[in-house]
Amino acid sequence: MTSRCVVSLNVVFRTLCQSTKYTNSSVRRKSLWTQDRVLTSPHKNINIPNCTLNEFVWENLDKWPERTVAVCAITGRGYTYEQAFYLSNAFAANLRTKFKIVDGDVVSVMLPNIPDYPLVAMGILEAGAVISSINPIYTAHEVHRQLLVSNAKVVVTLPEISNIVKEAFKLAKIDIPIIVIKTNGDPAPEGTVLFNELSEDVHVDTSCLKKVRRSNNDVCFLPYSSGTTGLPKGVELSHRNIVANCIQISEPAIKQHNETTKTHQDVVMAVLPFFHSYGATVTMFHRMVVGGKIVTLAKLQPEQFLQSLEKYKANILHIAPPLGLLMTSHPAASPKIYQYLEVILNGAAPFAGSDANRLLSKIQRKIDFRQGYGLTETSPVVSLPIIGSEHYSSVGNPMPSTEVRIVDSNLKNLGPNETGELLVRGPQVMRGYKNNPEANRETFTEDGWFRTGDMAVVDDNGDITIADRIKELIKVKGFQVPPAELEGVLRDHPSVLDVAVIGVPHPTNGEAPKAFVVLKNGQNADTKDICNFVNERVASYKRLNDIVFLDSIPKSLSGKILRKDLKAKYC
Numbered sequence: 092m093t094s095r096c097v098v099s100l101n102v103v104f105r106t107l108c109q110s111t112k113y114t115n116s117s118v119r120r121k122s123l124w125t126q127d128r129v130l131t132s133p134h135k136n137i138n139i140p141n142c143t144l145n146e147f148v149w150e151n152l153d154k155w156p157e158r159t160v161a162v163c164a165i166t167g168r169g170y171t172y173e174q175a176f177y178l179s180n181a182f183a184a185n186l187r188t189k190f191k192i193v194d195g196d197v198v199s200v201m202l203p204n205i206p207d208y209p210l211v212a213m214g215i216l217e218a219g220a221v222i223s224s225i226n227p228i229y230t231a232h233e234v235h236r237q238l239l240v241s242n243a244k245v246v247v248t249l250p251e252i253s254n255i256v257k258e259a260f261k262l263a264k265i266d267i268p269i270i271v272i273k274t275n276g277d278p279a280p281e282g283t284v285l286f287n288e289l290s291e292d293v294h295v296d297t298s299c300l301k302k303v304r305r306s307n308n309d310v311c312f313l314p315y316s317s318g319t320t321g322l323p324k325g326v327e328l329s330h331r332n333i334v335a336n337c338i339q340i341s342e343p344a345i346k347q348h349n350e351t352t353k354t355h356q357d358v359v360m361a362v363l364p365f366f367h368s369y370g371a372t373v374t375m376f377h378r379m380v381v382g383g384k385i386v387t388l389a390k391l392q393p394e395q396f397l398q399s400l401e402k403y404k405a406n407i408l409h410i411a412p413p414l415g416l417l418m419t420s421h422p423a424a425s426p427k428i429y430q431y432l433e434v435i436l437n438g439a440a441p442f443a444g445s446d447a448n449r450l451l452s453k454i455q456r457k458i459d460f461r462q463g464y465g466l467t468e469t470s471p472v473v474s475l476p477i478i479g480s481e482h483y484s485s486v487g488n489p490m491p492s493t494e495v496r497i498v499d500s501n502l503k504n505l506g507p508n509e510t511g512e513l514l515v516r517g518p519q520v521m522r523g524y525k526n527n528p529e530a531n532r533e534t535f536t537e538d539g540w541f542r543t544g545d546m547a548v549v550d551d552n553g554d555i556t557i558a559d560r561i562k563e564l565i566k567v568k569g570f571q572v573p574p575a576e577l578e579g580v581l582r583d584h585p586s587v588l589d590v591a592v593i594g595v596p597h598p599t600n601g602e603a604p605k606a607f608v609v610l611k612n613g614q615n616a617d618t619k620d621i622c623n624f625v626n627e628r629v630a631s632y633k634r635l636n637d638i639v640f641l642d643s644i645p646k647s648l649s650g651k652i653l654r655k656d657l658k659a660k661y662c
């Protein structure tokens with residue numbers, strides 16, 4: 092076993108002692124901006140091993156085989172690293188032998204955060220297949236689209252939502268195997284196979300896994316994102332993308348973990364979903380690389396979540412803004428509940444500096460609060476502040492081996508204090524959207540920079556602050572709601588002639604979708620009819636509660652909806 096991702100305390104110490112590199116802003120400014128106004132990383136470049144994500148994750152396995160890898164916060168059901176390794180291997184071998192999975196096939200995973208999730212994910216990778224994650228609260232309508240785009244060969248889900256998957260098969264006109272994870276004593280629903288019968292199968296011949304051929308440029312994870320515009324697209328993340336991001340966030344000056352030793356194991360509360368790349372990379376894969384314990388919560392029930400932080404002595408927590416607000420305002424919140432927390436990382440959407448201060452005053456201790464910036468398309472982390480930064484509203488500096496540009500609408504580079512679109516180049520940037528050359532052309536510049544669609548400003552110190560979005564995306568509780576998706580559903584309503592959807596500010600959820608509808612001549616559907624129609628077809632966080640009826644939707648000459656005009660008039 093080598094120690095590629097191991098950060099010895101010596102290195103940490105040395106890096107922290109070179110603090111002038113980070114605190115002397117004149118030094119930093121010189122080193123971060125190039126003459127061409129490209130913002131570089133303050134950290135040295137990383138070496139990315141030529142291996143797959145599964146090889147990388149299991150590399151340190153024999154340092155902590157007996158440690159818990161994942162445990163359910165509610166039931167205490169869980170696995171050790173060694174169990175996870177053997178069970179995922181048997182599952183992988185069965186995927187290849189019983190389900191005829193071959194290199195590059197897609198296996199969809201529609202699961203909440205349960206302790207089996209890491210086993211399922213690792214098993215799929217070991218079988219040479221690609222993990223495609225689906226939000227477990229999706230409706231059949233939403234699932235069917237994703238299954239078609241990904242061309243899934245098998246679906247792994249829970250018994251209680253397997254009927255949604257079956258309905259989605261009908262809509263997609265496909266019939267593929269369903270594997271279910273049993274979390275209680277109920278029998279498996281008809282027509283499904285139990286995960287534990289595959290993972291606990293001691294007779295399966297795992298030698299078939301020797302035939303798996305995967306290079307680190309092959310896709311390993313296929314989550315969904317709507318990008319800057321349009322419908323959700325499959326995001327092709329390679330083994331190399333995610334391995335690189337795991338190494339980037341292990342950089343001594345920014346890392347938020349301590350590797351497991353005889354006397355220490357980090358405990359991370361996994362309440363942000365694994366189906367999202369933030370949860371998958373930062374909370375799951377990276378934690379397994381450094382031997383952490385992942386405490387899973389399948390649902391966000393505020394009291395259970397808060398109590399679990401104390402009960403499991405969680406020292407690390409990844410949040411999105413609504414969770415941070417809940418932690419500040421919930422009546423059960425107290426310094427005692429938060430006594431073990433050492434690290435809080437905010438992501439998914441910007442958290443205001445004033446909100447961060449309120450949260451920290453609730454905790455009543457100085458802890459490591461930072462917010463990072465990233466996207467599904469960047470595996471996800473693009474930037475993080477260095478340890479000790481108290482510039483709470485900033486998302487810090489580019490990750491190691493990562494470059495950032497701030498550009499105007501002509502893609503011309505801007506300098507310090509100028510607001511423009513943030514572009515990224517680095518080893519964590521996706522290969523592209525699956526089967527979508529048009530979206531790829533819009534998303535990458537000719538010289539290979541990824542356009543985030545987010546507006547940002549960088550100060551003299553090289554600290555990035557996210558200013559706004561130019562993409563159409565609505566963010567509800569940190570989740571993406573693509574207006575084009577809701578518009579598509581609305582257009583299916585028999586009375587609807589034309590539609591537009593925008594995001595409007597919402598006091599607790601960040602934003603909420605609002606629809607503008609033009610009815611067909613002679614039709615008189617009301618708000619309730621139309622909301623019900625939409626809300627049956629979409630996950631709860633995408634639901635509409637407000638509709639404005641118009642005579643026409645404002646559009647540009649080329650037919651693009653003028654969302655800005657709607658926002659100016661109705662927000």
Ligand SMILES: *[C@@H]1O[C@H](CO)[C@@H](O)[C@H](O)[C@H]1NC(C)=O
Binds near residue numbers: 115
């Ligand atoms: C910061 O660095 C500059 C240039 O190297 C140096 O002249 C200056 O004295 C340093 N300032 C402090 C506070 O160390």
Ligand SMILES: *[C@@H]1O[C@H](CO)[C@@H](O)[C@H](O)[C@H]1NC(C)=O
Binds near residue numbers: 141306307
């Ligand atoms: C990486 O490893 C693969 C197979 O393991 C090999 O085919 C490939 O040539 C290697 N690439 C580099 C750059 O070493």
Ligand SMILES: *[C@@H]1O[C@H](CO)[C@@H](O)[C@H](O)[C@H]1NC(C)=O
Binds near residue numbers: 347349433
């Ligand atoms: C890691 O250990 C250092 C030194 O004991 C401590 O200051 C830091 O908070 C720890 N980090 C985490 C993530 O627990």
Ligand SMILES: *[C@@H]1O[C@H](CO)[C@@H](O)[C@H](O)[C@H]1NC(C)=O
Binds near residue numbers: 508550551
């Ligand atoms: C950027 O803004 C800060 C604060 O307003 C100011 O001190 C600094 O001189 C500005 N830098 C540039 C390059 O304009």
